[in-house]
Amino acid sequence: MMLIKKGAEADIYLVMWYGKKAVMKIRKPKNYRNKILDEEIRKKRTLHEAAMLSNAKKVGVQTPLLYFVDLQNTEIIMQYLEGKLVRDTLSRNLHICKKIGIYAAKLHKNNIVHGDLTTSNFIINNGNLILIDFGLAYYSDRTEDKAVDIRLIKEIMRSVHATIFTKAFNNFIKGYESIIDSSMTSKIMKKVTEIERRGRYARVV
Numbered sequence: 673m674m675l676i677k678k679g680a681e682a683d684i685y686l687v688m689w690y691g692k693k694a695v696m697k698i699r700k701p702k703n704y705r706n707k708i709l710d711e712e713i714r715k716k717r718t719l720h721e722a723a724m725l726s727n728a729k730k731v732g733v734q735t736p737l738l739y740f741v742d743l744q745n746t747e748i749i750m751q752y753l754e755g756k757l758v759r760d761t762l763s764r765n766l767h768i769c770k771k772i773g774i775y776a777a778k779l780h781k782n783n784i785v786h787g788d789l790t791t792s793n794f795i796i797n798n799g800n801l802i803l804i805d806f807g808l809a810y811y812s813d814r815t816e817d818k819a820v821d822i823r824l825i826k827e828i829m830r831s832v833h834a835t836i837f838t839k840a841f842n843n844f845i846k847g848y849e850s851i852i853d854s855s856m857t858s859k860i861m862k863k864v865t866e867i868e869r870r871g872r873y874a875r876v877v
Contacts, residue, residue, distance in 0.1 A: 693752035714746040724806040731782045733775045755797035769840045771801045773847025780818045789825045819863035
């Protein structure tokens with residue numbers, strides 16, 4: 673078992689699962705919480721994430737295959753994906769932004785908010801785009817929640833991929849509009865602008 677990533681809520685390990693590579697996500701106990709409450713929270717979040725992975729797949733978003741969920745140990749074992757993060761290849765694959773927009777729209781159309789929509793959570797695997805890490809995902813039909821998802825990917829593109837931001841984000845919007853009609857997209861984008869203005873005002877004040 674090899675540690676891949678250490679997070680605030682969970683640790684990610686590379687493991688072997690019936691003779692093939694797999695990813696194990698383990699939610700760690702929080703000592704500052706009541707032990708019984710902590711166990712209940714971790715179990716609920718583990719089950720919730722597993723359900724979100726499956727439900728995203730049902731609406732047409734490619735996600736890692738789910739192998740096993742161990743609620744007792746709050747572990748999820750899922751497919752290990754060879755490939756590169758979109759974060760590291762975006763400048764050479766601007767067209768992929770349209771697919772990212774399509775994925776975001778498919779989730780939002782079904783009231784799924786990813787919660788951490790960044791170029792680090794998309795992997796290109798054998799030419800396929802895979803969305804990972806549904807640990808912060810939740811259900812919502814609120815325009816603002818969907819706008820927060822889009823604002824995050826927009827900010828990531830603007831800061832991490834600044835030199836190609838305009839083309840990248842325009843491609844994202846084209847993909848998004850191909851699934852969600854332009855009037856609803858416009859409504860969500862107005863909310864994105866409103867959130868951005870709110871953030872700038874908060875910093876000035």
